[in-house]
Amino acid sequence: MDMPGQANRLSRWFNRKGWSDLIVGLPYVWLVVLFLVPFLIVVAMSVASRAPSAPPFAFGGDYPWINLEGYQRLFTDDLYIRAFLTSLSNAFVAMIFCLLIGYPMALGLTRVSPSARSILLMLVILPFWTSFLLRVYAWMGLMGKNSWFNHLLTDAYNLMTPASWALKSLPMMYSNFAVVLVMVYTYLPFMILPLYASLERLDPTLDEAAMDLGTRPFGVFWDVTLPQSIPGIIAGGLLVFIPAAGELVIPTLVGDAGSPMIGRVIADEFNAVRDWPMASAVSVALLVLMVVPMMVYSHYQAKAGGPK
Amino acid sequence: MNRRPLFLITVLCFGFAFFYIPILSMMVYSFNASRLATVWGGFSTKWYVSLFSNEQIGAALLLSLQIALISATFATILGTMAGIALARFQKFRGRVLFSGLVSAPLIMPEVITGISLLIFFILLGELIGWPGQRGFTTITLAHITFSMVFVTTIVQSRLIQADRSIEEAAMDLGSRPWQVLKDVTLPVIFPAILSGWLLAFTISLDDVVITAFTTGPGSTTLPLLIWSKVKLGVTPDINALASLTVLVVGIGVALAGWILNRAEKRRAADERLAYQANQ
Amino acid sequence: MTETAPFIRIEGVSKSFGSFQAVQDVSLTIAKGEIFSLLGGSGCGKTTLLRMLAGFEEPTAGRIFIDGQDMAGVPPYSRPVHMMFQSYALFPHMSVEKNVGYGLKHEAMTKAQRADRVREMLELVQLTPYAARKPHQISGGQRQRVALARALARQPKLLLLDEPLAALDKKLREHTQFELMSIQERTGVTFIVVTHDQEEAMTLSDRIAVMDKGQVKQVGSPTEIYEFPTSRFVAGFIGSITAFDATITGIADGLALAEVKAFGTTITARATPGLSPGQQVTLAIRPEKLTISQIRPESGNVIAGEVKDLAYFGKDSLYRVTLPSGELVSVHAVNAQRGDAAVRAPGWYDKVWLSFDPPSAILLTE
Numbered sequence: 001m002d003m004p005g006q007a008n009r010l011s012r013w014f015n016r017k018g019w020s021d022l023i024v025g026l027p028y029v030w031l032v033v034l035f036l037v038p039f040l041i042v043v044a045m046s047v048a049s050r051a052p053s054a055p056p057f058a059f060g061g062d063y064p065w066i067n068l069e070g071y072q073r074l075f076t077d078d079l080y081i082r083a084f085l086t087s088l089s090n091a092f093v094a095m096i097f098c099l100l101i102g103y104p105m106a107l108g109l110t111r112v113s114p115s116a117r118s119i120l121l122m123l124v125i126l127p128f129w130t131s132f133l134l135r136v137y138a139w140m141g142l143m144g145k146n147s148w149f150n151h152l153l154t155d156a157y158n159l160m161t162p163a164s165w166a167l168k169s170l171p172m173m174y175s176n177f178a179v180v181l182v183m184v185y186t187y188l189p190f191m192i193l194p195l196y197a198s199l200e201r202l203d204p205t206l207d208e209a210a211m212d213l214g215t216r217p218f219g220v221f222w223d224v225t226l227p228q229s230i231p232g233i234i235a236g237g238l239l240v241f242i243p244a245a246g247e248l249v250i251p252t253l254v255g256d257a258g259s260p261m262i263g264r265v266i267a268d269e270f271n272a273v274r275d276w277p278m279a280s281a282v283s284v285a286l287l288v289l290m291v292v293p294m295m296v297y298s299h300y301q302a303k304a305g306g307p308k
Numbered sequence: 309m310n311r312r313p314l315f316l317i318t319v320l321c322f323g324f325a326f327f328y329i330p331i332l333s334m335m336v337y338s339f340n341a342s343r344l345a346t347v348w349g350g351f352s353t354k355w356y357v358s359l360f361s362n363e364q365i366g367a368a369l370l371l372s373l374q375i376a377l378i379s380a381t382f383a384t385i386l387g388t389m390a391g392i393a394l395a396r397f398q399k400f401r402g403r404v405l406f407s408g409l410v411s412a413p414l415i416m417p418e419v420i421t422g423i424s425l426l427i428f429f430i431l432l433g434e435l436i437g438w439p440g441q442r443g444f445t446t447i448t449l450a451h452i453t454f455s456m457v458f459v460t461t462i463v464q465s466r467l468i469q470a471d472r473s474i475e476e477a478a479m480d481l482g483s484r485p486w487q488v489l490k491d492v493t494l495p496v497i498f499p500a501i502l503s504g505w506l507l508a509f510t511i512s513l514d515d516v517v518i519t520a521f522t523t524g525p526g527s528t529t530l531p532l533l534i535w536s537k538v539k540l541g542v543t544p545d546i547n548a549l550a551s552l553t554v555l556v557v558g559i560g561v562a563l564a565g566w567i568l569n570r571a572e573k574r575r576a577a578d579e580r581l582a583y584q585a586n587q
Numbered sequence: 588m589t590e591t592a593p594f595i596r597i598e599g600v601s602k603s604f605g606s607f608q609a610v611q612d613v614s615l616t617i618a619k620g621e622i623f624s625l626l627g628g629s630g631c632g633k634t635t636l637l638r639m640l641a642g643f644e645e646p647t648a649g650r651i652f653i654d655g656q657d658m659a660g661v662p663p664y665s666r667p668v669h670m671m672f673q674s675y676a677l678f679p680h681m682s683v684e685k686n687v688g689y690g691l692k693h694e695a696m697t698k699a700q701r702a703d704r705v706r707e708m709l710e711l712v713q714l715t716p717y718a719a720r721k722p723h724q725i726s727g728g729q730r731q732r733v734a735l736a737r738a739l740a741r742q743p744k745l746l747l748l749d750e751p752l753a754a755l756d757k758k759l760r761e762h763t764q765f766e767l768m769s770i771q772e773r774t775g776v777t778f779i780v781v782t783h784d785q786e787e788a789m790t791l792s793d794r795i796a797v798m799d800k801g802q803v804k805q806v807g808s809p810t811e812i813y814e815f816p817t818s819r820f821v822a823g824f825i826g827s828i829t830a831f832d833a834t835i836t837g838i839a840d841g842l843a844l845a846e847v848k849a850f851g852t853t854i855t856a857r858a859t860p861g862l863s864p865g866q867q868v869t870l871a872i873r874p875e876k877l878t879i880s881q882i883r884p885e886s887g888n889v890i891a892g893e894v895k896d897l898a899y900f901g902k903d904s905l906y907r908v909t910l911p912s913g914e915l916v917s918v919h920a921v922n923a924q925r926g927d928a929a930v931r932a933p934g935w936y937d938k939v940w941l942s943f944d945p946p947s948a949i950l951l952t953e
Contacts, residue, residue, distance in 0.1 A: 014486070015484055015486070019485070019486035019489075020393075020397060020400075020485070020486075022389075023389045023392055023393050023397075024389075024393040024397065024400055024406070026386060026389055027386045027387070027389045027390035027393070027456065027460075028390075028393075028402070028406055028409075030386055030452075030453070030456070031390075031406075031409040031410070031453070031456075032409070034425070034428075034449060034450075034452075034453040035409060035412070035413060035421075035453055035454075036409060037428065038421075038424035038425050038427065038428035039424050041424060041427055041428055041431065042420070042423060042424045042427065045427060101319070101322075101323055101326070102323075104315070104316055104319035104320075104323075105319055105320055105323040107316055108316035108317060108319060108320040109320070111313075111316055112317075112320075118565060118569065120320070120324075122561055122562065122565045123324060123327070123328075124327075125561055126554075126557060126558055126561050127327050127331070129510055129557045129560070129561060130331075130553060130554055130557050131513075131514045131531070131534075131550070131553055132514055132516075133514065133516055133531055133534055133535060133538070134534070134546075134549075134550040134553055134554075135330070135331070136538075137334070137534075137538050137546060137550060138330035138331055138333070138334045138550065139330050140538070141330065141333060141334055141337065141547070142329075142330050142333060147333075148333070148348075149329075149333065185326070185327075185330070188323075188326075188327070203674075203676070205672050205674055205676040206676050206678060206679075208643060208663070208670075208672070208676065209670070209672055209676035209677075209678075209737075210678075210689070211643075211662070211663045211664045212641060212642075212663050212664070212668075212669055212670045212738075213664075213669060213689055213690030213693075213737065213738075213741065214664045214665075214690050214693035214741065215664055215690075215693070216664055217313060223678075223689075224678060227680045228679070228680060238415075239415065242415040242417075243415055243416075243417060243418075245417065246416075246417020246418070246419055246420065247417070248417075248418065248419045248517050249516055249517060249535075252539070253538060253539065263417060263419045266419050266420070266423065267419055270423055276427065279423060280423070280427075283419075283420045283423060283424075286417065286420065287416070287420065290415075290416075290417075294412075294415060297415065298411060
């Protein structure tokens with residue numbers, strides 16, 4: 001076909017339907033190829049067998065070619081169950097503390113004067129934009145045996161306890177305590193910012209109406225503010241809980257190597273042990289565990305962020 | 309009327325102390341003359357000096373910036389498209405799957421994404437011969453994939469809030485839908501797109517886990533370099549690097565805030581002038 | 588029956604926000620059981636005054652007494668005052684019942700007594716079948732009634748209403764007006780209404796305070812405000828008015844003679860006290876007070892004119908008449924008689940005579 005004719009057809013296609021197909025199609029294809037397919041491969045890998053080849057996996061000899069041994073080991077081998085429990089409990093505790101600290105902070109942000117508020121919001125956003133790794137590192141500095149922070153706390157501890165309990169330094173590093181503390185530290189902005197956004201959207205005349213009818217400020221918070229912020233609380237909480245459960249960096253740097261979290265187990269199986277099928281099986285198990293929280297999250301995130 | 313209860317102010321103070329004491333402590337110790345990062349040995353700027361002459365760090369920084377620049381740009385383009393698709397097109401084939409694909413990476417643990425991409429690249433290499441060596445390209449592809457969804461979230465929510473009537477007016481005046489997009493919609497949501505780009509840039513610059521899995525020999529990004537050093541413990545040159553980062557980001561955030569504030573003030577002043585002129 | 592101290596006393600109250608004075612030295616007294624309106628345009632200070640009564644703002648100067656009690660420093664939750672908010676402010680997560688009963692938990696009542704009171708209130712506003720619904724499940728007019736019931740449930744001494752009819756459509760507005768008045772009569776609660784709508788104020792209130800720029804311009808019954816405005820602002824704010832410049836030529840017996848350039852004659856009209864010959868004043872006259880006819884009237888103030896425009900509404904007509912000076916005046920005539928060939932109503936470009944009784948117009952200084 002001649003060139004002008006072809007160009008014409010292209011332009012007509014573009015104008016009518018082509019442009020929207022492009023807009024949907026390009027990101028769709030990208031995500032399918034680079035996200036969905038790799039994910040499906042992991043699922044497939046979880047039922048393969050380990051093999052001394054490169055890459056170190058193979059689908060076993062006879063029908064049905066799948067090996068469910070990996071999933072079996074999840075339940076029989078102590079390591080995995082403990083790792084899941086550690087991860088879930090650490091993530092849960094971190095979530096609770098993020099809520100306990102983050103909610104009052106977000107609420108406080110809605111109550112200060114507008115000029116103070118923009119500065120304070122910048123101060124909350126600043127850690128958010130700073131390197132996550134470096135923020136973990138900052139706490140490593142404080143928790144170390146010889147840091148001024150540790151010395152301070154140890155002295156305070158020694159003051160308050162009998163002499164026989166005295167310590168040279170508080171053992172903060174390489175423990176679940178350290179993991180939870182650092183997770184709270186790094187995930188806190190993720191809790192504060194969405195909570196602040198949804199609290200800010202609440203109607204202040206409702207507070208006035210409650211006060212007008214006889215309720216004191218704390219009662220107003222309990223009766224009016226809190227019930228309305230529940231979707232935001234749930235969404236924010238899950239936004240912390242779900243990624244925290246699968247954390248790798250924080251447990252590796254400050255965690256107890258003896259009781260690893262599931263993220264670390266996955267990485268170890270993959271890198272150190274070179275057991276790809278097992279790593280995949282653990283990953284799939286983690287995702288299955290997270291499916292229900294993920295769905296609850298999308299439901300409440302829509303409620304919290306949706307228009308009134 | 310008591311709208312600023314003492315309790316909330318106290319929590320705010322503690323909260324900010326919690327945020328900043330570690331950072332400030334780190335910044336102070338970056339001037340520590342002693343090598344023992346946690347014991348003060350006198351004031352010195354030698355760690356900053358060694359930082360600037362460290363070739364390894366320079367190369368890693370350059371690599372990270374290149375990857376971040378490219379991946380942020382592509383992630384913004386793709387993410388904006390996805391945001392437009394979800395916010396403006398009501399029904400299309402596979403919409404449910406699409407919105408699932410767009411929300412999953414947001415909360416999926418990075419280690420799983422990392423493993424899946426690594427396996428994918430290795431198998432792909434076996435199958436079609438590419439990628440032969442993992443490195444710059446694979447890292448960039450991975451970064452684009454998981455940061456585009458953040459852009460989508462921002463753009464999508466901005467589009468939902470945007471005023472549809474100006475788009476309808478444009479169509480009424482004869483523009484085809486894609487022209488409306490180009491001439492009216494995109495310019496109006498430009499600030500959201502820009503903040504999406506910034507977010508994607510920061511995410512890419514900062515990423516450790518996914519980069520660790522999709523990298524290859526010779527491609528060490530700055531986070532990977534820091535990661536390997538930090539696993540060995542606290543060192544003062546990292547203190548210096550971290551302090552510089554905080555400073556740069558702090559200036560950036562303050563600048564952005566100041567610019568936004570000025571623009572807002574100017575807009576309010578213009579509105580006031582117009583109102584008075586009409587009295 | 589002798590009047591004891593007024594129920595609500597606002598004494599010399601002022602409120603400034605920084606350099607901006609929202610309310611300037613306002614003093615009002617309001618009787619028990621009255622419906623009192625604060626009427627004015629936006630920015631006149633009426634809402635600020637209302638919020639000071641409710642306790643959400645403290646006066647910068649002056650004092651407020653409710654039933655003899657000084658309200659200085661008393662927070663909103665401790666005042667015997669409740670408010671019906673302009674946006675209704677219903678709690679979205681509570682049902683109609685729970686909304687109405689919300690304030691009752693601060694009263695010493697048993698659970699059964701509270702339930703009875705809620706039922707009573709729902710009956711008062713005719714919302715009993717909707718008790719279990721949530722605010723987003725009922726209409727705007729119904730939401731307003733919930734807000735009203737909620738504010739009245741605790742039987743306050745004073746009920747504040749912030750633009751109660753503003754969000755309602757015309758039909759609903761008329762209906763609600765009468766409902767409010769009947770509820771007020773039944774409960775005997777003192778109402779203070781804030782509104783920018785003069786019709787609303789006129790129909791609802793026992794007395795009105797017209798406000799402008801933080802000050803009270805005039806206080807009186809609707810009739811007093813309408814018929815006897817004491818300033819050009821008040822005259823122009825309520826109903827329509829046409830104003831003309833005039834010079835006083837003589838005074839006698841509460842009436843004054845004034846030369847009005849626009850009319851080309853001297854007229855007699857009611858005068859506010861304190862006028863003297865030679866003074867420049869404003870003649871204010873309402874359209875319905877002018878009579879229009881093609882036959883020259885025998886007595887009263889007579890002005891010649893020509894019909895420039897007319898709008899026929901069926902039951903009445905509005906004429907725009909050109910005066911000798913070229914200025915225009917509006918005349919409102921009720922079409923009380925059927926059109927008759929001999930007494931034809933004035934039409935376009937007809938020469939007509941306008942007349943009014945001396946007491947029907949006033950000469951104002953402000």
